Amino acid sequence: MSERVKRELSQLGRSASIPENPDKAVLETFENPHPDVHYVVRLKAPEFTCLCPITGQPDFATIIVDYVPGxxxxxxxxxxLFLGSFRNTGIFHEDGTVYIHKRLKEALDPVYLRVIGFWNVRxxxxxxxxxESGRLPENCxxxxxxxx
Amino acid sequence: MSERVKRELSQLGRSASIPENPDKAVLETFENPHPDVHYVVRLKAPEFTCLCPITGQPDFATIIVDYVPGxxxxxxxxxxLFLGSFRNTGIFHEDGTVYIHKRLKEALDPVYLRVIGFWNVRxxxxxxxxxESGRLPENCxxxxxxxx
Amino acid sequence: MSERVKRELSQLGRSASIPENPDKAVLETFENPHPDVHYVVRLKAPEFTCLCPITGQPDFATIIVDYVPGxxxxxxxxxxLFLGSFRNTGIFHEDGTVYIHKRLKEALDPVYLRVIGFWNVRxxxxxxxxxESGRLPENCxxxxxxxx
Amino acid sequence: MSERVKRELSQLGRSASIPENPDKAVLETFENPHPDVHYVVRLKAPEFTCLCPITGQPDFATIIVDYVPGxxxxxxxxxxLFLGSFRNTGIFHEDGTVYIHKRLKEALDPVYLRVIGFWNVRxxxxxxxxxESGRLPENCxxxxxxxx
Amino acid sequence: MSERVKRELSQLGRSASIPENPDKAVLETFENPHPDVHYVVRLKAPEFTCLCPITGQPDFATIIVDYVPGxxxxxxxxxxLFLGSFRNTGIFHEDGTVYIHKRLKEALDPVYLRVIGFWNVRxxxxxxxxxESGRLPENCxxxxxxxx
Amino acid sequence: MSERVKRELSQLGRSASIPENPDKAVLETFENPHPDVHYVVRLKAPEFTCLCPITGQPDFATIIVDYVPGxxxxxxxxxxLFLGSFRNTGIFHEDGTVYIHKRLKEALDPVYLRVIGFWNVRxxxxxxxxxESGRLPENCxxxxxxxx
Amino acid sequence: MSERVKRELSQLGRSASIPENPDKAVLETFENPHPDVHYVVRLKAPEFTCLCPITGQPDFATIIVDYVPGxxxxxxxxxxLFLGSFRNTGIFHEDGTVYIHKRLKEALDPVYLRVIGFWNVRxxxxxxxxxESGRLPENCxxxxxxxx
Amino acid sequence: MSERVKRELSQLGRSASIPENPDKAVLETFENPHPDVHYVVRLKAPEFTCLCPITGQPDFATIIVDYVPGxxxxxxxxxxLFLGSFRNTGIFHEDGTVYIHKRLKEALDPVYLRVIGFWNVRxxxxxxxxxESGRLPENCxxxxxxxx
Amino acid sequence: MSERVKRELSQLGRSASIPENPDKAVLETFENPHPDVHYVVRLKAPEFTCLCPITGQPDFATIIVDYVPGxxxxxxxxxxLFLGSFRNTGIFHEDGTVYIHKRLKEALDPVYLRVIGFWNVRxxxxxxxxxESGRLPENCxxxxxxxx
Amino acid sequence: MSERVKRELSQLGRSASIPENPDKAVLETFENPHPDVHYVVRLKAPEFTCLCPITGQPDFATIIVDYVPGxxxxxxxxxxLFLGSFRNTGIFHEDGTVYIHKRLKEALDPVYLRVIGFWNVRxxxxxxxxxESGRLPENCxxxxxxxx
Ligand SMILES: [Ca+2]
Ligand SMILES: [Ca+2]
Ligand SMILES: [Ca+2]
Ligand SMILES: [Ca+2]
Ligand SMILES: [Ca+2]
Ligand SMILES: [Ca+2]
Ligand SMILES: [Ca+2]
Ligand SMILES: [Ca+2]
Ligand SMILES: [Ca+2]
Ligand SMILES: [Ca+2]
Ligand SMILES: [Ca+2]
Ligand SMILES: [Ca+2]
Ligand SMILES: [Ca+2]
Ligand SMILES: [Ca+2]
Ligand SMILES: [Ca+2]
Ligand SMILES: [Ca+2]
Structure with a gap:
């Protein structure tokens, strides 16, 4: 593993506070160390919470991201931190899930990307x-x- | 998220009573905030109940709806409230599931729609x-x- | 098994309609064929539903009854049919569970009785x-x- | 739901005894209320039992039927009642499952039919x-x- | 292990047919090879079936027996074979479970005995x-x- | 069920906003309709979230409350709403769970009370x-x- | 079901001893009663054991066989009995699974055959x-x- | 951890063959490094197999041992290796479980000992x-x- | 929550490296904010690993700690970090679990303490x-x- | 099974120490005994651990390898031993999984290869x-x- 990656991610070992809202949150990336290989990465975040834009009551969800890095x-x-920034933001289930997909697509420019939100019972x-966007390459x- | 959606759905935070029967129930919709994206929405309702049209005894089911919004x-x-309106209505399993599908298709005019009823043991x-109706678009x- | 029991329960094989409300429902019993033995009987009913007395919205529960017959x-x-009679009745979770216990105690006069209501998420x-009432005898x- | 269906099925609310063997059992049908729609129906029967034709010992199975009605x-x-009629009949696992499939195909003339028997450990x-027979139509x- | 036990159980390796009804079934025993030790034996039989004495319809249950051998x-x-003999016998859930307990108590004269019947949903x-009868000795x- | 209870709880059907912090939240009660019976009530809340008082990062927990009402x-x-008020409050796991117990004890003056917090992996x-406080009465x- | 099948399998009700090793074991077959129908048969055997050919220590596996009979x-x-014959035979996981596949293919000459071995942790x-060999026919x- | 223990157990890193039968197997022990503390040790062995003493067919079991070391x-x-030595030995379920208990009691002279055999369906x-033997000390x- | 606790634990938000071995690891504590209440705390650590002292091969375990703070x-x-310090240390299952108990007892001086190690299959x-040590107080x- | 394979793998029954790091670990192979058959082999290793290259803290994963041998x-x-060599090596999740794939591809030259790493929550x-690389042949x- 390269030393360059360590420098790029120098804030990983340091503390950071939750952004005020999703628009203020920055999605950071580092260079794919294997750009010649198509592979699938999944991130699963069962601790997502935001507010209902109508009633102001908390909503909870599990967010799954599957992508093929470019x-x-x-x-x-x-x-x-990006997910944490929804904490005091009002947003509908459909809108929120599509928004997360849009932000990840902008930040990662991936070969393939799927975002799924599993929202708790109301x-x-x-x-x-x-x-979902893009197309799964062969062997993915x-x-x-x-x-x- | 737009202010318009909030107005359209102004009754979400207000109380409402169960319609007398499914024909009297109104399925409300709001505008898809992302009509340019094909995505899949699932609603899962494990608390469905109606009556057997022959014996008058209660039946119970879980209803799953999958659709790609247009x-x-x-x-x-x-x-x-629509599902609640079946509470005192007599209907067979097959007929009831197809009826729910028909009503959702009329109300949503979706790209794709599937309704599944899982009816309890008798x-x-x-x-x-x-x-199921329509066709799953690419990336769905x-x-x-x-x-x- | 005795012929007498068959006569007592002559309506078991016949149809019957749901009583209008719990007060109108009759809990029937038959004679314990083994009054000399202390044993435990459990009935589990996962299809209970009633209405919220404030909002009129449906509530759902699983009811478990454990008793030692006298x-x-x-x-x-x-x-x-007794459980079915709550279908259009408004009642709180705590009140409804205690009421079921009271009715069973009156009807069965059991050595021991426990009623548990597991009410769905709201x-x-x-x-x-x-x-719970009475006391579990030895060997129960x-x-x-x-x-x- | 139509009144005709109620008349067709007038024995649903009445008692009936188990046929002596599968050949004497009658599989009843009623008219598909939605012949214009292709949909899938599953029946799951975890309480199937018959006898081993060699040893006479009881066998137990879960029978699953999936079909697209015509x-x-x-x-x-x-x-x-048809499944109950196997109770005192000797039949092998393979033979019994194929026989159930054949009888359902005759009775239903379905667009598609699959019968699966899950037989307990011996x-x-x-x-x-x-x-399996027939072909799954589009959207099924x-x-x-x-x-x- | 003793040769005597092998002789006592000489029918274990031979075929046997299901008795016509529980009264005709014989519960066989063999000598406890460790009468000086108190230990617990459980038999679990998930393939029990009998008939409803009123409707004649099949009932299904799992029978669990726990005993401390004398x-x-x-x-x-x-x-x-004893359990198999209920196949065409009409009996209620409570009555059947107590009957099995009584027959095992007679046949085994155990230090402790519990019979539990878990009857399927109707x-x-x-x-x-x-x-349950008898008392669990220390270390059981x-x-x-x-x-x- | 009494009419008085309905009046007492007149805000149940109305909307309400999340209090700013736990100290500002009010735990409301209504009169036990069965003060002569000892029974156990459980509330399970899997959607609790607060902040780590050191790092400011979100913490998540399931809160279970068991009590015997007085x-x-x-x-x-x-x-x-009380649980929702922890959303932007920094508190340790041990401290938070004991605090919830203390507030419930003050509000309910119950015969018995247990609060359990199951906090997510960090x-x-x-x-x-x-x-836990108080003592479980007989039959509880x-x-x-x-x-x- | 035909009488011929009963004769062919006359040893099913009789005792038999475990063959010394797999080469000495005979896989018996009987005629497919429905050669005109393509169907899938699964046998699942969770009690397979053999020896490691290097260390002599026992290995354990679950063997699943799926085939379409010809x-x-x-x-x-x-x-x-064939599976039991591996009991004191040393064989590697890969080699053993392929060997079972080869023997079944010889004995059954099936339309399709898959053998899977799930070997316990070491x-x-x-x-x-x-x-896997052959090709799944339509409707299989x-x-x-x-x-x- | 002491060097003495390492010497005592010098065969742990070396290969060993399965004893011919349980009587020839040796249960080895090492000195309890904490004889002043009462604690519970569980060993769970899901890969036990022996033969039925009547039919010669393989039996399978999970063996659980709980003990408080002296x-x-x-x-x-x-x-x-002791458990492996039952591989080609005929023994009944009850007899085998009691025998394992007896051998462990002799070898370990423990404060408390329980052996449970969970034998597969036949x-x-x-x-x-x-x-079970001995008595659980306080804090065990x-x-x-x-x-x- | 007090400011003093924040100062005591000022290293919580800072990085720290794994100690070389358990003897060099320091178990830190902070003052119980509710010394007047008896309550139970559980820590569950499914990511424990150490080495076999004989073979040098890695061992894995889940460690559960239950204690009543004093x-x-x-x-x-x-x-x-204490658990992480076992990473390159050779220790037996029994010895390691007792050692963890001893270290926690020294560091916490708790009213009650139980340590359980669930070690993976070998x-x-x-x-x-x-x-286990100490005694569970009332209400714990x-x-x-x-x-x- | 051939004698040659036994000689090739003569170190299987002997002890071996964990390599210092992955680069020093050697992935051994033996000749495919069935090169004429395409089949799938899965290895599942739930006990993988390495270090975070930034913080030095331990990471844990389950590694699954699926391949079709050539x-x-x-x-x-x-x-x-290869997996064990990551124990004190710092590597990112994505990089580590791709590295394992690369090493296996070099060592095995397989027809098809997939490596999946399931990394624990952080x-x-x-x-x-x-x-994934290569292409699944027919019947795989x-x-x-x-x-x-
Ligand atoms: Ca929404
Ligand atoms: Ca869900
Ligand atoms: Ca129906
Ligand atoms: Ca179902
Ligand atoms: Ca519940
Ligand atoms: Ca068969
Ligand atoms: Ca099965
Ligand atoms: Ca049950
Ligand atoms: Ca804390
Ligand atoms: Ca937990
Ligand atoms: Ca191998
Ligand atoms: Ca496995
Ligand atoms: Ca036995
Ligand atoms: Ca079992
Ligand atoms: Ca375990
Ligand atoms: Ca995972």
């Missing part, structure tokens, strides 16, 4: 939203999804 | 019914089904 | 209520509870 | 048999199988 | 019955019960 | 904290805990 | 081996695999 | 046997049992 | 070790254990 | 990485993945 890899601490009904099978 | 998103509270036998994989 | 055994079809919070261990 | 829907009570080995995905 | 051990093949309600903890 | 029952919507280690068995 | 059906008791690592979907 | 600790490799019935709770 | 609370980051056998029930 | 089979003990987020279906 030139860039998502730095997971900045992703955690009024006896749960909602899941899946947004998405991992199975256990979340229901 | 211009409209299903407002989940109106969907909850006489040692359970019945599941799955009704249905989420896995855990219900048995 | 002179009487609960006839399960009349119990099913607003991200589930509520369980357990009401309650079966474990898997419901969560 | 003109007819399977009436589930007659299906239960001598440390379990046997599953799956028989079989539901997943959880049985192992 | 002078005798239950021969498991004769127990299997009309949305399952019934479990537990009958019953194994946990996973059945629900 | 004169008062906890109104669950005010409990939800640095590969999860922490659970259980605080706590329900089993499935959380791990 | 003219012949595998007689399951001879298959059990040194913190488990090994699974899957060998392999059952899902739950083994991990 | 002066000696059980060396786990010698325990593995003829649709599984058998578990639990043998047995770990829960998940095996069913 | 004057001190265990700081979880120092506990993580040679087909897993080992669990449980060490240990949480259930799910680990197997 | 001329060579992976010797599993050398694979275990900061509330887990990461999985899947790297990858086994399902249960890891989540």
């Amino acid at each position: 030139k860039w890899i998502l730095e997971s601490k900045s992703f955690k 009024g006896g009904i749960s909602i899941d939203v899946a947004v 099978r998405p991992l199975p999804i256990r979340q229901d | 211009k409209w998103i299903l407002e989940s509270k109106s969907f909850k 006489g040692g036998i359970s019945i599941d019914v799955a009704v 994989r249905p989420l896995p089904i855990r219900q048995d | 002179k009487w055994i609960l006839e399960s079809k009349s119990f099913k 607003g991200g919070i589930s509520i369980d209520v357990a009401v 261990r309650p079966l474990p509870i898997r419901q969560d | 003109k007819w829907i399977l009436e589930s009570k007659s299906f239960k 001598g440390g080995i379990s046997i599953d048999v799956a028989v 995905r079989p539901l997943p199988i959880r049985q192992d | 002078k005798w051990i239950l021969e498991s093949k004769s127990f299997k 009309g949305g309600i399952s019934i479990d019955v537990a009958v 903890r019953p194994l946990p019960i996973r059945q629900d | 004169k008062w029952i906890l109104e669950s919507k005010s409990f939800k 640095g590969g280690i999860s922490i659970d904290v259980a605080v 068995r706590p329900l089993p805990i499935r959380q791990d | 003219k012949w059906i595998l007689e399951s008791k001879s298959f059990k 040194g913190g690592i488990s090994i699974d081996v899957a060998v 979907r392999p059952l899902p695999i739950r083994q991990d | 002066k000696w600790i059980l060396e786990s490799k010698s325990f593995k 003829g649709g019935i599984s058998i578990d046997v639990a043998v 709770r047995p770990l829960p049992i998940r095996q069913d | 004057k001190w609370i265990l700081e979880s980051k120092s506990f993580k 040679g087909g056998i897993s080992i669990d070790v449980a060490v 029930r240990p949480l259930p254990i799910r680990q197997d | 001329k060579w089979i992976l010797e599993s003990k050398s694979f275990k 900061g509330g987020i887990s990461i999985d990485v899947a790297v 279906r990858p086994l399902p993945i249960r890891q989540d």
